[in-house]
Amino acid sequence: MDEYHKKILQKNRVNLVTSLDPSNLYDALLAKGVFTQDMIDEIKSSGTRRDQARQLVRDLETRGRRAFPIFLECLQETGQHGLVEILQNGAPPVRIQPATPTQVDRPKLQPLPLISPVDVDQQTKHILPVYPVKKPNTPTPSPGTDPLRPGPQGRPCRDSIQNYKMDASPCGHCLIINNVEFEPDSKLNNRNGSNVDCEKLERRFKALNFIVEVKTNLKQRQIKQALSTLSKIDHSQYDCCVVAMLSHGAEVNHNRFPGAVYGVDGQFIKVQQITNYLNGQNCPSLQGKPKLFFLQACGGGEKDIGFEVSPDEAQPSVRGFDDQTDAIPTSSSSDSLSASDEVDARASLPTPSDILVSYSTFPGFVSWRDPQAGSWYIETLDSILDEFSATKDLAEMLTMVNLEVSQNCAKGVFKQMPGYFNFLRKLLYFQTST
Known part of the structure; x- marks a missing residue:
């Protein structure tokens, strides 16, 4: 086209x-x-x-x-x-032919060239009506635009991607874990502004026809319990499941999904463990259905100062000088983190199909949060979902989030790059009221 x-x-x-x-x-x-x-x-x-x-x-x-x-x-x-x-x-x-009985809709019969019996069988399997062409010298369409381009073994190629079924009402469950106030022994700062993020996500996913449950200030053990409870729900009548984690985070060793999220007690749970609760083995009623994870947490302690680009590429948005990060304290490192839950950590996804994990920042780097307006990532995610859910699929919207957040600048220096691990097999369009 x-x-x-x-x-x-x-x-x-x-x-x-x-x-x-x-x-x-x-x-x-x-x-x-x-x-x-x-x-x-x-x-x-x-x-x-x-x-x-x-x-x-x-x-x-x-x-x-x-x-x-x-x-x-x-x-x-x-x-x-x-x-x-x-x-x-x-x-x-564009010239539109009138819909009249004189419209030529019948195929124009043309003799077949002399070819071998095998080729005849291949060709007749995909014969299409041949219509009059306005311009006799119109070039032959490229293979990518041919309406019935043969694929392997003579089968037609599939040029489209299916959509996930997303018309159940309600569409599914959405669990939001919002860790704001951390215990003194955790040596983690309170996350001022996180309640703004939580309210935005709660309002947004209710508008997308999800059953939203918010849990605040959970310890590591309580996070696991909340995820376990979610996995035990019968999701048969629903089409999707969403988990949003708002907390401090860190970079840890991993098999599939990088990063970890902290409880208010200073103990972390690995992202790959979080996703395991809802995989096909542990939650059979979600098999084949999209499972979405949105993580507002640092992927580590490194701060990104960016690099120079051409004026056409740069559209900087300087954020507040009081912006905070969701990183672990500088004195700690991923190597010194507790591994008391190593038995649970060994569980892994047999197949990470139908899972998408969206990170607020690139693994290893901090994630910025405004104490009054909330985090860059959630603010942008909410705005993009509000504007484009009716017309765009989730992966395309998350790419838009990546672009917009990447143009922000903290303290006039620091940058942030969100990203996502996408193991969805189909396009995902949320329900909208419009």
Whole structure:
């Protein structure tokens, strides 16, 4: 598809997701060679009407040059004239054939070349109707845009990614652990501003139709107990599970997921242990369902002073000079941390499928928090979810969070780079009220 047509679809994605009725388009898009039957089946299985509309538009961008005008033609034929007008506004003129009985919709029969019987079998398996081409010298589409490009062993390639089912009501459970006040013996400072983060996350995930439970100032043992309780819930009627951890953190040795999160008693729990509570072995009712972990905690004690970039790349946002970090005290190191829970630490994910762990900062570095406004990461995450949940999948939104947080600057010097470990197998779109 031409780049300007892709931009038109992207610009109007909200209108398309809100108003498009994809069920009326499937037969026409299949007959005109825009989609294959496999692709239509995948779109139909993506969920609600909104999910199907979103998947259809996303897949449409991967098709050939004629996909956009044929899409407009199908909208016109099915009476969705308002969307046609919106998509044509400001776009280069696209000629739409009137939907009349004289429209040539039958395949044009052409003789097959003389080829071997094996090749004949391969070719006839994927014969598509051949339509009149307006420009006889139009170049052959590239393999990536061919509507039925053969894949291995003659099977059609799948050019789309499925969506997770996310239409249960409620969608699932969300556990928020907010550690603010730490015991004196822990030698960890109180995390002023964390309540602001907690309130934002609680409000945001309630708006996304989750059952939200907040637990405050938990010791390591209590964190494990809360996660164990969550894992024992029957999640069969739900589609997703979310855990958010707001605490001090540190860099520790790991097998899969780096980092550790502290209880208010100064004892830590490794991130890979946290994820283990909800894996397929320990929580069977969440098998095949997305399990999301959001961690506002330092990955270590190192401070990032950044590096110089070109003026076009730099859009600095200088944050407060009173910003604090969620790192362990400088006098401690990851090598000197207690390993009293080593037996539990040996448990590991057999397969980390359907898990996403989003970190507020790169492993080994501090995470910045404003005592009044809350942390950079949660503030930005909440803002991005608020603005884009209706139209973008989670991975794309987290990349936007990475970009925005990376442009902040603490005390005029220090930087922060969030990131995520993504083992999801499908795209994830949250429920929204719009």
